[in-house]
Amino acid sequence: MITGDAQHLASSYDTVVVGAGPAGLAAALGARETGAERVLVVDREREAGGILLQCIHSGFGLHYFAEEITGPEYAERALEQVLEHEVDVLTDAFVMDIDSGAGSSSRLALMSPSLGITTVHTETAVLAMGARERTRGALALPGARPAGIFTAGLAQKMVNLHGYLPGRRAVILGSGDIGLIMARRLTLEGVEVAGVFELMPYAGGLGRNVVQCLDDFDIPLHLSTTVVDIAGRDRVERVTVAPVDAHLVPQRDRAWTIPCDTLLLSVGLIPENELSRTLGVRLDPLTGGPVVTSQMETSLPGIFAGGNVVHINDLADWVSEESLIAGRSAGRRVAGTRLPDDNIRIVPGDNVASVVPHSISSERAHTLYFRVREPIREDAVIRLGSLHQRKVRALVPAEMASIKAAPRFLEDFHGDVLRVDAVPASRAAAS
Amino acid sequence: MSAVGTATYLCTSCPLGCRLEVDAADGDIVEIRGFECKRGERYAKQEHLDPRRQVSTTVRVTGGILPRLPVRVSEPVARDSVRAIVDALRTVRVVAPVRCGAVLVADVLGTGADVIAARSMRRAPRA
Ligand SMILES: Cc1cc2nc3c(=O)[nH]c(=O)nc-3n(C[C@H](O)[C@H](O)[C@H](O)COP(=O)(O)OP(=O)(O)OC[C@H]3O[C@@H](n4cnc5c(N)ncnc54)[C@H](O)[C@@H]3O)c2cc1C
Ligand code: SF4
Numbered sequence: 001m002i003t004g005d006a007q008h009l010a011s012s013y014d015t016v017v018v019g020a021g022p023a024g025l026a027a028a029l030g031a032r033e034t035g036a037e038r039v040l041v042v043d044r045e046r047e048a049g050g051i052l053l054q055c056i057h058s059g060f061g062l063h064y065f066a067e068e069i070t071g072p073e074y075a076e077r078a079l080e081q082v083l084e085h086e087v088d089v090l091t092d093a094f095v096m097d098i099d100s101g102a103g104s105s106s107r108l109a110l111m112s113p114s115l116g117i118t119t120v121h122t123e124t125a126v127l128a129m130g131a132r133e134r135t136r137g138a139l140a141l142p143g144a145r146p147a148g149i150f151t152a153g154l155a156q157k158m159v160n161l162h163g164y165l166p167g168r169r170a171v172i173l174g175s176g177d178i179g180l181i182m183a184r185r186l187t188l189e190g191v192e193v194a195g196v197f198e199l200m201p202y203a204g205g206l207g208r209n210v211v212q213c214l215d216d217f218d219i220p221l222h223l224s225t226t227v228v229d230i231a232g233r234d235r236v237e238r239v240t241v242a243p244v245d246a247h248l249v250p251q252r253d254r255a256w257t258i259p260c261d262t263l264l265l266s267v268g269l270i271p272e273n274e275l276s277r278t279l280g281v282r283l284d285p286l287t288g289g290p291v292v293t294s295q296m297e298t299s300l301p302g303i304f305a306g307g308n309v310v311h312i313n314d315l316a317d318w319v320s321e322e323s324l325i326a327g328r329s330a331g332r333r334v335a336g337t338r339l340p341d342d343n344i345r346i347v348p349g350d351n352v353a354s355v356v357p358h359s360i361s362s363e364r365a366h367t368l369y370f371r372v373r374e375p376i377r378e379d380a381v382i383r384l385g386s387l388h389q390r391k392v393r394a395l396v397p398a399e400m401a402s403i404k405a406a407p408r409f410l411e412d413f414h415g416d417v418l419r420v421d422a423v424p425a426s427r428a429a430a431s
Numbered sequence: 432m433s434a435v436g437t438a439t440y441l442c443t444s445c446p447l448g449c450r451l452e453v454d455a456a457d458g459d460i461v462e463i464r465g466f467e468c469k470r471g472e473r474y475a476k477q478e479h480l481d482p483r484r485q486v487s488t489t490v491r492v493t494g495g496i497l498p499r500l501p502v503r504v505s506e507p508v509a510r511d512s513v514r515a516i517v518d519a520l521r522t523v524r525v526v527a528p529v530r531c532g533a534v535l536v537a538d539v540l541g542t543g544a545d546v547i548a549a550r551s552m553r554r555a556p557r558a
Contacts, residue, residue, distance in 0.1 A: 047496075
């Protein structure tokens, strides 16, 4: 392994992976498997592992490592696999720019304390930059701008990696999994959590986290409620919350005020695509990430992508699996054994917010990952056009769902677009 | 406390989230309602009689590349012992290097579970 003081860094690689979270590590492994010999993974953090390093709770690895482990353990195993396969891992290095200029190779500009600015050439690249948290700016929260407002992930990093507590009494806006997990974590560290407030009429995170992170500790969850004001001079002193009506408009006459010194925002993640944009890959406005083929190739040949940079995942295991594909495809391109192109476009249909990948081949088996718009809390049907359907017990936006596409039911299909629908079984029967 | 009562649980075994009701008398389960499948029934029984949880927290580590080491219990413990375990670990200090999976506290608070390191921690290079 090479670290910040990268004496062994080569000037050209078969595959360079940007980001060393579960996506980047799996992609590097995949590329080695299929023929890339010189593979480099670059991360701007001091250590490889990505967001997993701060997710100290268990709930990872059940599918990919066949064992339930914590985030840091998952990261360590994934890194070991990569190092066993003689991949170069360069940490403390920021990828500033990629350009896939002329011919078949790309150029990456890296910046690191020990190397300064360096250029690396590569035949293929995998984008695995993960996601960043929505912040207050993206939300346009009203009120003063005192200290004490953190995204939940930043607070998680402070507490779990550095042992700093963000404050003494916290309010959490948003019931995504990070917010729920942090409600428990802060409570266990002696911070009083006054409540979790969720704009929507249902929790953003998993039911398991509502039970184990809130109910177990008597932390109240207020649905259909939001923060309408933040007050405090230098530091947050109180926030005002109010229930919202059916159109999500706050009912100010029913507002109440909560004294606290900390406000955590857990209001979602956005794929980190600054680099993808400068590179010029096509982005999907629905996922916020690159449009990808079934081989996880972007609109630019030789540039692949996987993980949260493509679409927000709730399971690291799925990130790894999808990114293995991205890496294998990069390796195949290097080895000259590319698979034939896709011939069917995939589009989101009824109650489906987005689907990845954006195209498939009728010759191969695929897994399509998607999220529903509205929860279905009864028997539901997932349909792939009129070719194939699968029944499930329920579908909620908090959990990514999937459906398989296989040559067996694709071979008689002669169109070029397939829709993925997710509807209540009762409605599916009627239509 | 009355000997007969109904407790409700939210089934977390799948996204349907059934509301489960457990009637109990003198600590024995009399009836379970509200489940849509066997998994829910099993979950209600377990949650009612012996709820178990995973526990993760951090402990102080000296000489490492970070000031905190994530740790977890080797197997789920009784829900009511979660807080006590986390509190007990507040006074634990370890010294880098640490190997992932190393047992830091055996049989923590008599629960039968060990507290293990949830990552390896290298020694910090000397400044
Ligand atoms: C609080 C929380 C709880 C979760 N709970 C679970 C759970 O219980 N079970 C589960 O399976 N999953 C869980 N997840 C989801 C899982 O952690 C993520 O889906 C997964 O880590 C995403 O992997 P990634 O590699 O795409 O992104 P990341 O892990 O974010 O990695 C991206 C990496 O890219 C690097 N990077 C970005 N831009 C650059 C650049 N320009 N130059 C160099 N490096 C760059 C970043 O530093 C980072 O290390 C949870 C996530 C969170 C936040
Ligand atoms: S009882 Fe069965 S169907 Fe209902 S939530 Fe539990 S696992 Fe799902």
